Amino acid sequence: MSEVIVITSGKGGVGKTTTTANLGVGLAKRGYKVVLIDTDTGLRNLDLLLGLENRIMYDLVDVATGKVPYRKALVRHKKHDNLFLLPTSQIRDKSAVDGDQLVDICNQMRSEFDYILIDCPAGIEQGFKTAVAAADYAIVVTMPEISAVRDADKIIGELNRADKTHIKLVVNRIRSHMVEAGDMLDMSDIDDILAIECIGQVPDDEMVVTSTNRGEPVISNKKSLAGQAYSNIVGRICGEQIPFLDLKKKNLFDKLKQMLHV
Amino acid sequence: MNEVVFKGSRSGLKMILTNTIDFATNENLIRQKLDASFKFFEKGTVIHLDADWLSELQKEKLEKLFDEYGLILQNAENDDSAENHATADNANSDSADNGMKMPLKTTVINQTIRNGQEVISDGSVVINGNVNPGATVIAAGNIDIHGACRGIVHAGAFGNIKATVSASYLIPMQIRIADMVARAPDKCMSKEDAPYPEKAYVSDGQIILEQLTGRR
Numbered sequence: 001m002s003e004v005i006v007i008t009s010g011k012g013g014v015g016k017t018t019t020t021a022n023l024g025v026g027l028a029k030r031g032y033k034v035v036l037i038d039t040d041t042g043l044r045n046l047d048l049l050l051g052l053e054n055r056i057m058y059d060l061v062d063v064a065t066g067k068v069p070y071r072k073a074l075v076r077h078k079k080h081d082n083l084f085l086l087p088t089s090q091i092r093d094k095s096a097v098d099g100d101q102l103v104d105i106c107n108q109m110r111s112e113f114d115y116i117l118i119d120c121p122a123g124i125e126q127g128f129k130t131a132v133a134a135a136d137y138a139i140v141v142t143m144p145e146i147s148a149v150r151d152a153d154k155i156i157g158e159l160n161r162a163d164k165t166h167i168k169l170v171v172n173r174i175r176s177h178m179v180e181a182g183d184m185l186d187m188s189d190i191d192d193i194l195a196i197e198c199i200g201q202v203p204d205d206e207m208v209v210t211s212t213n214r215g216e217p218v219i220s221n222k223k224s225l226a227g228q229a230y231s232n233i234v235g236r237i238c239g240e241q242i243p244f245l246d247l248k249k250k251n252l253f254d255k256l257k258q259m260l261h262v
Numbered sequence: 263m264n265e266v267v268f269k270g271s272r273s274g275l276k277m278i279l280t281n282t283i284d285f286a287t288n289e290n291l292i293r294q295k296l297d298a299s300f301k302f303f304e305k306g307t308v309i310h311l312d313a314d315w316l317s318e319l320q321k322e323k324l325e326k327l328f329d330e331y332g333l334i335l336q337n338a339e340n341d342d343s344a345e346n347h348a349t350a351d352n353a354n355s356d357s358a359d360n361g362m363k364m365p366l367k368t369t370v371i372n373q374t375i376r377n378g379q380e381v382i383s384d385g386s387v388v389i390n391g392n393v394n395p396g397a398t399v400i401a402a403g404n405i406d407i408h409g410a411c412r413g414i415v416h417a418g419a420f421g422n423i424k425a426t427v428s429a430s431y432l433i434p435m436q437i438r439i440a441d442m443v444a445r446a447p448d449k450c451m452s453k454e455d456a457p458y459p460e461k462a463y464v465s466d467g468q469i470i471l472e473q474l475t476g477r478r
Contacts, residue, residue, distance in 0.1 A: 150377050153394050157376035192410070192453070193394055195374060 002110040005117050005237075006135035008159075010151030012122035014143045015172040018208060019230070020119040021049040022219040023139075026234030028083035029219075032114040035074065035084040039102070039131040040121040042093045050077060051215020052085055060088040064101040070108060079220075084113075094126045099133030106134040124158050132159065137166035140196070143173045144185040149193055156196060170200035170233060176247040200233035202226050203247045266291045268299075268309070277335070279313035285320050289327065296331050305332035366403045375399060375413065384420075395435060401425070407432075410453065414438070423464050428474060432460040437469055444469040 007020045017040070024036045037060065038046040047053045058073035063086070070086065077083035086105075089096065106116055120131035132138065138159050142152035152169070159167055171190060178184040187201065205226035211218040219230040225245065232242045265288065267278045279288055296303075303309075309328065311321065321337065328335040367385035375381055375389065377396030386403030397413035399405055404426050405417045411429035416438035418425025423440040433451040437444045442464055459474040 150396055153377040153396065157379050160376075189452075193392075193412070195392070 002113050003115055004106050004110075004134050004136045005115065005139060006120050006131050006137075006164075007117060007139045007141060008120035008128065008131065008155055009122065009141040009148070010124065010155035010158075011142075011148045014141050014148050015202075015208075016122070016141050017045045017049055017119050018212065018217075019139070019141050019170060019172065019202075019233075020117050021046060021217045022227075022230040023234055023237070024050075024083055024115075024117055025077075025080060025217045026219045026231055027115050027117075027237070028077070028080040030234065030238065031082070033082045033112065034115045034117065035086060035109060035113045037086045037102075037105075037116065037118045038088045039097065039118055039127060041088045041096055041127065042090065043121065044088050044090050046119050047075070047085060047087045048215065049212055049217060050085055052077065052087075056087050059090075060086055060105075061092050061096045062089075063105055064097045070105055094121065094130070097130050098126075099130050102130055103134045124154065128155075128158070129162070132162050132164060135164060137168065138164050139168050139170055139199070140194075141170045141172050142190070142194070144171060144175075144179065144187075144190060146185065149185065149190055152194055156194065167196050169194060169196050169198045170202065171198060172200075172202045173204040174201055174247055175204045180248070199236040200229060201244050201247065202229040202233075203245075266295055268295070275307065275309045276312050277309050279311075279316070281313070281315045285316070289323070292324070292327065296328075296333075303331070303333055306334065308334045308336055310336050368403075369401075374409070393429075393434070404428075412451075417462075426461055426463045428459065428461040429456075430459050431456045432462065432471065437462050439464050439469055442467075442469055 007016050007023070009016050020036055024034050027034045036046060038044050039060065040046070041061065047056060052075050055075045058068045060073070062068050063070045063073050073086055074084040075087060077085065109116055118131050118135060121127035140152050140155055142148045156167055171187065175184055179186045187198070191198065203225050205218065205224055207221055207224040208218045208226050211221060218224050218227045221227045225247070229245055232245065235242045265280050265283055269276045269278060311324065316324070325335045368388060369381075369383045369385060370388045370390070371381060372390045374391040375393045375397040377394050380398045381387060381389075381400065383401045385401065387399055387401040387405050389399065389405075389407045389409065392409040393399055393407055393411045393413040393415065395412045398416070399413065400416045400419045402418065402420045402422065405415050405428070407429035409429070410431035411427075411434045413434060414436045415427045415434050417427045418440040419438075421440050425439055427437055427439065431453050433446065433453070433456045435446055439462065444462075460471045461474050462469055462471050464470070
């Protein structure tokens with residue numbers, strides 16, 4: 001049984017593509033056969049995050065227009081054999097692919113893959129409509145920031161309008177010290193407005209940037225707190241009950257206390 | 263060419279004729295005007311006639327003329343009484359609320375109104391859910407929100423100054439009642455700023471918030 005999940009946010013720069021890449025690697029590590037579809041035509045990034053740019057031969061537009069079968073356009077990940085990328089065109093724009101075409105492609109892929117993750121472009125225009133059309137459920141990524149939460153709210157409304165009612169929330173780039181100081185929205189503020197089930201709280205982590213530049217998603221990095229948070233999201237997608245990470249920065253005293261089990 | 267004038271008013275379109283020229287010329291002028299603006303008037307548009315110096319026969323003639331263009335001409339006298347009726351209803355909206363004449367319908371919405379969504383009703387609105395920031399609710403009658411109200415609410419949007427807005431947590435961006443506007447303070451509002459259900463209404467030319475007693 002395969003599942004098509006769209007990762008969307010409305011606002012740009014909150015971490016849709018990073019989340020897609022990490023969830024993809026995480027699901028692949030668990031042995032599922034996964035394909036990531038980049039629908040951000042003209043501004044593709046997903047290939048960079050996975051370090052696969054130099055392997056691209058055909059793209060989503062070629063598949064949508066029937067120029068090549070989808071198998072020819074898929075790029076296999078260098079480390080994970082069961083992770084594939086369907087990149088999009090960097091030359092064309094969002095009008096090159098429509099919702100029906102994407103639904104068609106996803107339906108062809110369903111028999112072969114366990115998870116189909118669609119990376120949605122920012123905005124609520126054609127690109128969003130295309131990306132959302134095929135999805136069984138949606139993951140909305142937001143940040144503890146008023147504009148990002150507003151846009152997430154708008155996107156949930158748009159998803160409902162497109163008859164997508166199965167929606168999960170991931171809150172990305174949480175800075176725990178700012179939340180504690182009351183300078184950033186906390187989870188209850190966000191939950192108050194959005195009122196949808198949260199499946200992930202990811203801290204702001206510098207390792208995300210370094211791993212992005214290296215083309216290796218941070219989920220592979222055992223030391224990174226963000227990586228752990230992404231692994232937990234993967235677990236929750238698979239139906240496990242995992243408590244949320246404690247994102248509070250521990251000082252030396254706290255660490256000593258923890259070591260001594262008091 | 264100012265002998266025949268079409269004028270828009272609150273109760274609709276009005277045609278005003280002067281009696282300085284004879285009826286035949288007037289008739290011709292009207293025909294010219296209608297020919298010139300044929301596409302402008304939608305079929306079935308009601309136009310009130312303001313020229314009581316015309317005889318019944320002449321009025322009938324004009325009505326036929328308008329009928330050719332698919333328009334309806336009505337005597338202004340009827341319209342005046344209709345307008346009087348309307349103001350009477352407004353001044354005494356309680357009786358209208360009681361469903362004596364034209365009962366206001368109530369729309370019930372069992373979901374959260376999110377950013378960018380808009381609810382417009384020509385009656386009252388009851389919302390079982392939140393009204394989020396960036397959302398708008400516009401109603402001719404009252405607005406009752408069983409949840410948190412953080413968006414823009416406009417009650418009595420068509421002039422009913424007696425309309426009210428109530429919510430379990432009334433922390434909206436703006437409250438508008440009829441032609442009055444009140445906006446939220448510049449500081450960030452949270453649920454703690456509205457610890458009890460409140461009702462907004464207009465009193466002495468101001469929008470007042472009042473605590474509602476009873477359940478939350």
